[in-house]
Amino acid sequence: MKKYKVLGLMSGTSLDGLDLAYCHLWKNNGTWEFSIENTREIQYTEKMQGYLKNAIYLSEEDHGQLHQDYGVWLGEQARNFIEEHKLEVDFISSHGHTSHHRPEDGFTFQLGDGQQLANVSQQQVVCDFRTKDVSLGGQGAPLVPIGDRLLFHDYEFCLNLGGISNISFEKDGKRIAYDIGLANMPLNYITQKMGFAYDENGEMARSGKLDIELLEKLNQLEYYKLPYPKSTGYEWFTEQIVPLIEASKTSEHDLLHTFIHHNCAQVALEAHKYATKSQNKLFVAGGGALNQFFMDTLQEKLGEAIELVIPPKKLIAFKEALVFALMGVLRLENKVNVLSSVTGAKEDSYSGEVFFPKSS
Known part of the structure; x- marks a missing residue:
């Protein structure tokens, strides 16, 4: 061996x-x-x-x-x-x-x-x-799904929350994966404008309120309507998302709160679309998994049919x-x-x- x-x-x-x-x-x-x-x-x-x-x-x-x-x-x-x-x-x-x-x-x-x-x-x-x-x-992306298939096959879904969010799962004997959309990129952009590297445990986001107008604009982004395979990156963020942040009149805390709700709703939408069992497990890694408000909101939107599995910190960070x-x-x-x-x-x-x- x-x-x-x-x-x-x-x-x-x-x-x-x-x-x-x-x-x-x-x-x-x-x-x-x-x-x-x-x-x-x-x-x-x-x-x-x-x-x-x-x-x-x-x-x-x-x-x-x-x-x-x-x-x-x-x-x-x-x-x-x-x-x-x-x-x-x-x-x-x-x-x-x-x-x-x-x-x-x-x-x-x-x-x-x-x-x-x-x-x-x-x-x-x-x-x-x-x-x-x-x-x-x-x-040319996402690449991590080969690892999901070979190392993390016990879970129905594998989710990574880095700068962007991507998901992978088996469908008809094939591994399917794609970039869902946003994760930490807008959160980091907002906190850095405030002079912080990141929002510890999502506490600032938790204290904010939902900006319905911004949420609707985010949900209507063309990228979400595209079929997979699809991937996105920094160019999409700077062209499509940054102008929405800059044009917003709401507070930074409200922006953080709204983006987390948006991110989680998009993830839940995709997971529910492809869930084949009455009970499913979704394994989450990447920096977003260290944000407690992000995780609480995500589990809430996933509901009872999909259990969020958060691994030890080392695996979250280094998967x-x-x-x-x-x-x-x-x-x-x-x-x-x-x-x-x-x-x-x-x-x-x-x-x-x-x-x-x-x-x-």
């Missing part, structure tokens, strides 16, 4: 920082199992956050430079983590940070140059998991890094790690570029 020892790296659309998860992955009677051995969250400095947030507006040359620089930075963080914990690592599996995601134009880009990451960390690296799927006509570690394993085994039933691509693929360290 081979046990893979992988360092998974994840940076999401919420821009809160880099997640590092040192994972062990192995097969037991044909079923994948895992343990998360060591973890670290590295918050982005304001400067780094600014670079990543504005990468979408950079010239090609400056964007290329950021790709290199961020790869070096990732390599430094990985090397420090490995050395500090004296870890034995087979390879690093890195999601990078998505700067552009326009699958309708056949284009997606993850910052964090794999060769630089390999050179600085002196480890083999697997990265760039989205490009191949997009070249096959897919959305995506764990899944990218698994995707790296599957890539090196030349096994499917991106599902066309999820992305809409012409076929399943094993995606990811492999880099070996070059000595300086």
Whole structure:
């Protein structure tokens, strides 16, 4: 029985920082199992956050430079983590940070140059998991559902609440998954305007009131009417959501309250649409699962037929890094790690570029 020892790296659309998860992955009677051995969250400095947030507006040359620089930075963080914990690592599996995601134009880009990451960390690296799927006509997202199928198959639904919300489930023997819409991105945008990194436990949101006019505008957004497969990202948020926030005359607390109600209603709508049993379990991870008001509101909207399962904090925070570690394993085994039933691509693929360290 081979046990893979992988360092998974994840940076999401919420821009809160880099997640590092040192994972062990192995097969037991044909079923994948895992343990998360060591973890670290590295918050982005304001400067780094600014670079990543504005990468979408950079010239090609400056964007290329950021790709290199961020790869070096990732390599430094990985090397420090490995050395500090004296870890034995087979390879690093890195999601990078998505700067552009326009699958309708056949284009997606993850910052964090794999060769630089390999050179600085002196480890083999697997990265760039989205490009191949997009070249096959897919959305290149969401990618986590392969992990949901292989590691979290005990639950009818798997929900991730990062910057955006996405859901995955089995339907007619196929894994279906797509981005529902909003999660933490508008919440973080509002709290940062107030001078806070985030809303602790959703207490500010809890104290707010519902803005019915804003809620209706949010519910009528065109994206929600699109059929799956579909995915969205920062571009949609800046073009469609930010103007609604900026035009609103209501208080920040009311905005937070309204967005959480909106987010939860959209999640519940999708879960009820595809629930096939009288009793279902919905497993939730990502930063939104740490927001108590978000969770209370979500369970309320899901009702009795769907039980919300909130795992231990470590798994909430590092599930995506764990899944990218698994995707790296599957890539090196030349096994499917991106599902066309999820992305809409012409076929399943094993995606990811492999880099070996070059000595300086």
